[in-house]
Amino acid sequence: MPLGIQxxxxxxxxxxxxxxxxxxxxxxxxxxxQREIKLVPTLRxxxxxxxxxxxxxxxxxxxxxxxxxxxxxxxNFSASTSSVKKGETLKDTIRNIEAMKIDMxxxxxxxxxxxxxxxxxxxAIIINAGDGFHEHPTQALxxxxxxxxxxxxxxxxxxxxxxxxxxxxxxxSNAWGMKTMGMDVxxxxxxxxxxxxxxxxxxxxxxxxxxxxxxxDVIMLLRLQLERQTSGLFPSVREYRELYGVDLEKLVxxxxxxxxxxxxxxxxxxxxxSNVADSERSVILDQVTNGVAVRMAALYLLGGGESGxxxxx
Amino acid sequence: xxxxxxxxxxxxxxxxxxxxxxxxxxxxxxxDNIGIVGMQTRGVFLARRITEKINAMEKTSFQxxxxxxxxxxxxxxxxxxxxxxxxxxxxxxxxxxxxxxVDDVLYTGRTVRAALDALTDFGRPKSIQLAVxxxxxxxxxxIRADFIGKKITTLKNQEVALHVNEIDKEDSLWLMQLEEEx
Amino acid sequence: MYKKANGQTIYPYGPESPxxxxxxxxGRVLDPENAIDDVLFVAIKEGKIVSxxxxxxxxxxPDTVIxxxxxxxxxxxxxxxxxxxxxxxEDKETIISGTQAAAAGGFTAIACMPNTNPVLDEESKIxxxxxxxxxxxxHIYPVGSITKGLEGKVxxxxxxxxxxxxxAVSDDGRSVYNANTMRNALNYAKSFDIPVMxxxxxxxxxxxxxxxxxxxxxxxxxxxxxxxxxxxFVARDIMLAEYTGARVHICHVSTAGAVQLIRWxxxxxxxxxxxxxxxxxxxxxxxxxxxxxxxxxxxPLRTPGDREAIIAxxxxxxxxxxxxxxxxxxxxxxxxxxxxAAFGVIGLETMLGVSITHLVKKDHLSPLDLVKKxxxxxxxxxxxxxxxxxxxSTADVTIIDPDATWTVDPSLFYSKSRNSAFEGLSLQGYAxxxxxxxxxxxxxxxx
Numbered sequence: 001m002p003l004g005i006q007x008x009x010x011x012x013x014x015x016x017x018x019x020x021x022x023x024x025x026x027x028x029x030x031x032x033x034q035r036e037i038k039l040v041p042t043l044r045x046x047x048x049x050x051x052x053x054x055x056x057x058x059x060x061x062x063x064x065x066x067x068x069x070x071x072x073x074x075x076n077f078s079a080s081t082s083s084v085k086k087g088e089t090l091k092d093t094i095r096n097i098e099a100m101k102i103d104m105x106x107x108x109x110x111x112x113x114x115x116x117x118x119x120x121x122x123x124a125i126i127i128n129a130g131d132g133f134h135e136h137p138t139q140a141l142x143x144x145x146x147x148x149x150x151x152x153x154x155x156x157x158x159x160x161x162x163x164x165x166x167x168x169x170x171x172x173s174n175a176w177g178m179k180t181m182g183m184d185v186x187x188x189x190x191x192x193x194x195x196x197x198x199x200x201x202x203x204x205x206x207x208x209x210x211x212x213x214x215x216x217d218v219i220m221l222l223r224l225q226l227e228r229q230t231s232g233l234f235p236s237v238r239e240y241r242e243l244y245g246v247d248l249e250k251l252v253x254x255x256x257x258x259x260x261x262x263x264x265x266x267x268x269x270x271x272x273x274s275n276v277a278d279s280e281r282s283v284i285l286d287q288v289t290n291g292v293a294v295r296m297a298a299l300y301l302l303g304g305g306e307s308g309x310x311x312x313x
Numbered sequence: 314x315x316x317x318x319x320x321x322x323x324x325x326x327x328x329x330x331x332x333x334x335x336x337x338x339x340x341x342x343x344x345d346n347i348g349i350v351g352m353q354t355r356g357v358f359l360a361r362r363i364t365e366k367i368n369a370m371e372k373t374s375f376q377x378x379x380x381x382x383x384x385x386x387x388x389x390x391x392x393x394x395x396x397x398x399x400x401x402x403x404x405x406x407x408x409x410x411x412x413x414x415v416d417d418v419l420y421t422g423r424t425v426r427a428a429l430d431a432l433t434d435f436g437r438p439k440s441i442q443l444a445v446x447x448x449x450x451x452x453x454x455x456i457r458a459d460f461i462g463k464k465i466t467t468l469k470n471q472e473v474a475l476h477v478n479e480i481d482k483e484d485s486l487w488l489m490q491l492e493e494e495x
Numbered sequence: 496m497y498k499k500a501n502g503q504t505i506y507p508y509g510p511e512s513p514x515x516x517x518x519x520x521x522g523r524v525l526d527p528e529n530a531i532d533d534v535l536f537v538a539i540k541e542g543k544i545v546s547x548x549x550x551x552x553x554x555x556x557p558d559t560v561i562x563x564x565x566x567x568x569x570x571x572x573x574x575x576x577x578x579x580x581x582x583x584x585e586d587k588e589t590i591i592s593g594t595q596a597a598a599a600g601g602f603t604a605i606a607c608m609p610n611t612n613p614v615l616d617e618e619s620k621i622x623x624x625x626x627x628x629x630x631x632x633x634h635i636y637p638v639g640s641i642t643k644g645l646e647g648k649v650x651x652x653x654x655x656x657x658x659x660x661x662x663a664v665s666d667d668g669r670s671v672y673n674a675n676t677m678r679n680a681l682n683y684a685k686s687f688d689i690p691v692m693x694x695x696x697x698x699x700x701x702x703x704x705x706x707x708x709x710x711x712x713x714x715x716x717x718x719x720x721x722x723x724x725x726x727x728f729v730a731r732d733i734m735l736a737e738y739t740g741a742r743v744h745i746c747h748v749s750t751a752g753a754v755q756l757i758r759w760x761x762x763x764x765x766x767x768x769x770x771x772x773x774x775x776x777x778x779x780x781x782x783x784x785x786x787x788x789x790x791x792x793x794x795p796l797r798t799p800g801d802r803e804a805i806i807a808x809x810x811x812x813x814x815x816x817x818x819x820x821x822x823x824x825x826x827x828x829x830x831x832x833x834x835x836a837a838f839g840v841i842g843l844e845t846m847l848g849v850s851i852t853h854l855v856k857k858d859h860l861s862p863l864d865l866v867k868k869x870x871x872x873x874x875x876x877x878x879x880x881x882x883x884x885x886x887x888s889t890a891d892v893t894i895i896d897p898d899a900t901w902t903v904d905p906s907l908f909y910s911k912s913r914n915s916a917f918e919g920l921s922l923q924g925y926a927x928x929x930x931x932x933x934x935x936x937x938x939x940x941x942x
Contacts, residue, residue, distance in 0.1 A: 012714060021397075024397075025397070025398045028381070028398040028399060028400055028401070029398065031400065031401055031402070032384070032401075035434070035435065036435070036436070037434045037435070039434070040384035040385065040431075040434075041384070041385060041430070042383075042384040042385070042386075042389055043389070070384075089827065089830070089831055090831060090832055091830050091831070109832070111832035111833060111834045111835060112715055112716035112717050112786070112833065112834070113715065113716075113717070113786030113832070113833045114832055116785060116786055117786060117832065117833070131716070132716045132717070132834070133716035133717075133718075134715060134716030134717075135716065169716060172713075172714070172716060195712075195713040196708055196713075196719070196721070197708070197709050197710040197712075197713050198710075198713065199710060200710035200711075200713065200714060201710075201713070201714075297398075300384075300398065304389050
């Protein structure tokens with residue numbers, strides 16, 4: 001069964017079948033990553049542009065690695081070295097890049113909706129690598145892959161996502177995807193860092209961390225941007241750590257099987273204590289490994305073929 | 314697509330595999346240096362049976378490797394929908410091995426071409442020998458099989474279908490006929 | 496003559512243009528001020544209405560006879576909220592193109608907002624607009640700024656601006672942030688009996704948002720502009736209106752809470768009027784799923800509940816008038832990232848059709864109510880003489896075909912800009928003929 005989506009713009013509205021297919025495929029790519037030669041020729045001749053308007057070394061590296069492992073030709077375009085500063089519009093930029101005959105675009109941008117915008121100005125296949133506070137679908141997929149590899153299932157698991165939900169595309173993508181996969185999602189943040197309107201998200205919302213982590217199979221922390229303090233959204237880092245930071249003390253009553261996740265980079269000692277981040281529970285580095293597999297799966301499933309019948313081999 | 318002709322029943326199928334097993338062992342008497350790999354999907358079942366036959370005859374405990382060649386196919390850019398990527402699992406080191414690659418049907422030779430590329434990415438076997446249950450001709454690549462269960466002549470609008478106990482509740486090999494287009 | 500591919504034509508106009516004798520027959524005359532809703536003959540001569548009667552007038556020899564069978568004949572429509580962009584951004588709109596768009600939309604008068612470059616904040620700049628309007632296809636009533644340079648600090652010279660032709664003051668585009676400055680402006684405006692048009696938005700609460708704060712903004716990840724950012728300043732300004740006794744006109748009402756506040760203020764006798772725009776009674780924030788920058792404006796499209804409250808406010812008279820908030824922008828400012836895109840949509844050439852389709856045809860307003868909101872009340876708010884077809888009044892007349900169906904195609908607009916939220920929409924009703932000072936300035940068929 002082929003993928004029902006043409007681009008990967010977000011997980012909102014993506015079907016359970018599609019998520020399942022991406023995760024299944026990613027599991028098989030995970031095997032490729034264990035080989036001595038971690039390279040398959042599948043995307044040979046395909047050019048993938050990594051269009052990064054926001055700094056994100058790890059997401060870009062993960063995509064670039066995924067592209068290289070599939071034998072695609074990555075082309076890196078980052079805002080700091082580009083014509084952006086000369087004032088070229090996004091539309092002109094993408095049209096210029098498209099004129100170089102490219103096949104796919106992986107885009108990271110601070111403005112929500114940019115990946116959708118790009119689908120309107122180019123024929124290339126678009127993969128969203130994070131747009132504003134909107135979505136970061138491959139992050140949520142790698143999170144779900146990590147959870148599924150660990151628990152061998154997704155449906156019925158309880159996940160607590162804790163931190164700056166208001167400014168988090170990771171929280172949103174995970175909320176959509178996990179809900180679709182039948183998981184029980186609780187979002188936890190101080191009310192100032194929680195969107196005013198969460199009724200449509202279909203998740204449990206709380207400002208009490210103990211409520212959130214009670215019975216949770218997975219505790220996912222979000223990175224706290226320290227500049228949120230200066231804009232008056234929380235009074236002090238100390239108070240934030242006290243109320244929402246996860247340390248061993250807060251985990252006393254949490255069962256042994258509960259996983260700790262973080263999309264990275266971690267503010268050690270703020271949202272997550274070091275001895276928790278480095279504990280047995282932590283699957284933070286698995287998330288990084290799985291990220292490459294999930295991105296290979298997305299590139300593979302979206303990037304093939306023009307048209308015509310499947311050949312007999 | 315409808316069943317056109319029974320090519321092998323379960324007895325014939327088992328005999329063919331037994332013969333292939335014997336031929337392979339005759340040619341590769343050094344049991345320390347052999348390995349068996351089946352190609353996804355149906356080749357895997359045949360490879361497992363050959364492995365069981367060897368283990369039974371020689372009191373050995375070989376495991377069957379499983380190879381998926383989807384990522385090595387040459388039709389990725391033209392196929393309308395992406396074929397499902399399946400598991401590849403070769404639980405032994407293939408370096409310096411006399412490898413037996415097993416598939417159900419040899420036709421254009423393209424899948425075998427992909428398999429050879431894939432296997433050489435895993436290491437450098439001493440040799441790769443190909444066993445197929447059916448060689449139906451119509452090759453597009455210069456590839457031949459070392460061990461063949463049955464050789465038949467087919468038309469382009471026909472297909473060969475292997476049924477195995479594990480999936481289809483019976484072992485049989487069928488020549489299938491595409492429905493006439495009106 | 497400026498004819499479009501579909502036949503619609505703008506005719507030249509000037510003070511010296513001949514003013515032929517026109518007889519409009521068979522039309523359904525809608526004149527709320529004279530309580531008329533009847534098929535009548537309307538005779539126009541030398542720029543004045545000379546008679547309206549059930550029988551064909553005797554001793555009247557028309558140069559032109561307009562058969563308005565099946566159409567409405569109404570006092571000229573007035574749009575009190577238009578951004579003409581001249582001076583300063585003539586690439587987006589000019590006084591000429593904007594008034595052509597107005598005539599094509601059925602308007603015989605528009606009010607232009609002062610947020611041009613330079614700002615209309617003194618007598619000479621008001622005079623410039625008035626002079627430029629002389630040869631335009633509709634009357635222009637400039638709105639002067641409340642504060643110099645829209646900076647919210649020093650009051651603009653209301654008296655001199657009024658003398659030069661300004662009919663109201665506004666800092667539209669932003670609020671007067673300081674409540675005491677606003678109080679002073681209201682007190683000062685009383686001397687000239689002009690309305691103060693309030694753009695109500697608390698910039699702190701608006702928090703650099705780009706769409707309504709709601710479940711949709713949460714889902715789309717777009718920074719939200721909460722409805723309270725509008726309501727907090729509506730509350731402030733209506734209370735100041737009551738306290739000072741000045742005339743306050745609340746611009747572009749978009750939220751249920753604002754409608755409620757204004758209803759309350761009117762009940763208490765405050766001299767408060769208000770307006771809304773077609774996009775607020777047609778669209779909601781749910782129409783932004785595809786980050787369509789042509790639906791980005793300020794205030795933003797709100798929730799379905801707000802939309803219902805706007806329609807209810809129009810129906811019960813809380814909302815006095817409909818305006819376009821015509822805000823032209825060039826493509827470069829709209830074909831960009833959603834949060835980089837300029838706020839504002841054009842509306843002069845769609846407002847009538849949208850209002851007929853979504854208010855009259857859906858029985859929220861009667862045809863007479865619509866004429867009140869688009870002609871009678873705007874005239875009253877600005878203290879103008881128009882808004883009726885009384886004998887001897889200026890012959891500003893709009894002939895409307897309420898049943899014509901058409902599809903919005905911005906490439907046929909007279910406006911220089913194309914940023915319409917209504918592109919592709921199928922509408923019923925448009926201005927068939929616009930008569931300014933007794934002269935046909937626009938005709939849909941160009942015959």
